[in-house]
Amino acid sequence: MGLRQWIVVGLMIALNALDGFDVLSSAFAAPGLAKEWGVPREALGVVLSAELVGMGFGSMLLGGLADKFGRKPLMLVCLVDMALGMFMAHNAHGVGDLTAWRFVTGIGIGGMLAATNAVTAEVSSTAGRSLAMSLYVVGYPLGGVIGGYAAQTWLLVDYDWRAVFLFGAVVTALLMPLVLWLVPETPAFFAATRPAGAIQKINRSLTAFGLPLIGGLPERTAGAPKPRFTDILSNPKLRPVTLLLAFAYLFHTITFYFVLKWAVKIVADAGFTQPQAASTLTFANVGGVIGGLLFGLAMKRWHIKAPTITVLLLGIVAVTWFGMGHDTLWGWRFAAGLAMFCTNAAIVGFYAALALGFPAYARATGTGFVLGIGRAGAAGSPILAGFLFKALGNDHLALVASIMAMGSAVALVLVAMLPLRDGDELEPVPACRPLD
Helix, strand or coil, X not given: CCHHHHHHHHHHHHHHHHHHHHHHHHXXXXXXXXXXXXXXXXXXXXXHHHHHHHHHHHHHHHHHHHHHHCHHHHHHHHHHHHHHHHHHHHCCCCHHHHHHHHHHHHHHHHHHHHHHHHHHHHCCCCCCHHHHHHHXXXXXXHHHHHHHHHHHHXXXXXXXXXXXXXXXXXXXXXXXXXXXXXXXXXXXXXXXXXXXXXXXXXXXXXXXXXCCCCCCCCCCCCCCCCCCCCHHHHCCCCHHHHHHHHHHHHHHHHHHHHHHHHHHHHXXXXXXXXXXXXXXXXXXXXXXXXXXXXHHHHHHHHCCHHHHHHHHHHHHHHHHHHCCCCCCHHHHHHHHHHHHHHHHHHHHHHHHHHHHHCCHHXXXXXXXXXXXXXXXXXXXXXXXXXXXXXXXXXXXXXXXXXXXXXXXXXXXXXXXXXXXXXXXXXXXXXCCCCCC
């Protein structure tokens, strides 16, 4: 792993952090917009889910484009979409207006996640991939930490909830030239798709990374099946990986996004100010960062499945305890941090499984499909919690949290059934890893 490779990984971490902030921006803004517009909890759940629904569409529709046209072009298109969506959200004049622009933003975030996950895996050497993927996934809660600190100490103090979205738009725009100048298209993409002049294009990327050039590519075996993006569902070795990961991720995100999307509103309703409530989500994301980093170290020793099952189990307990309520602000902060410590560690496990389980020619497609299906759980989580609060009453937080924690219980069972192998071994042509 050379310096340029780590620079690209660092940019992917930054883009994932941006995604994390953009997704959580509506949670930071929730108390303020609910107060200004008089939005009840069940309607607020729909607003909080809008970008998650968009992420589902973006992951599934745009992920395949990254495998067809390249990772870099898709990332640039997604950045433009996200900047526009965040800017227009800050200028929204009603719930419908805001919901629509959050959906637009989510489309870009979903496509971005599929592309950046593939880039991180493909610019890393085999030996460095585990660490790179762990650091990449940690970027998501890190964005929440940085954004939460900015929200609670500056944006919500000196301005109002609209400033949160404007801040996101500006940061998104600033990252565009960095991606344009510093991120080459991945050699693995050219090796998998074999465009005209593939060797020259691969060598151009290898030169950018300061790595030795190649003289040729493995020959395609005569009569060998041509790689297809649809292999994630039609190939009998890839299909169980695709479906088990997709539905395990779906159910886990029901639990994961309950804390992320509702913590600020729950703590604000417990009698704390908006900046104090926002600080709870900041501490939750600090827990997510620590959990993700420690989980990455655990994967180097125990691979992926066993650590993921363990943190899913711990996450069920932690989310349930969060819902039992706490008397002090620090009590809420610690409970939210512990819940995210466990649930985000499991997210690291899922992303590592995505990088490992799919071959290069279908990696963004497979990742996009899994994330797209998973976003149904993410999008449904705030809505489900909102209607549970309405049906059971706002005083029954413990029961609501216990129900929402069951998503991770289903995910645990599905992960235990997962047949995980190196997807590059399933390439229909001899595997080519130019960075090794």
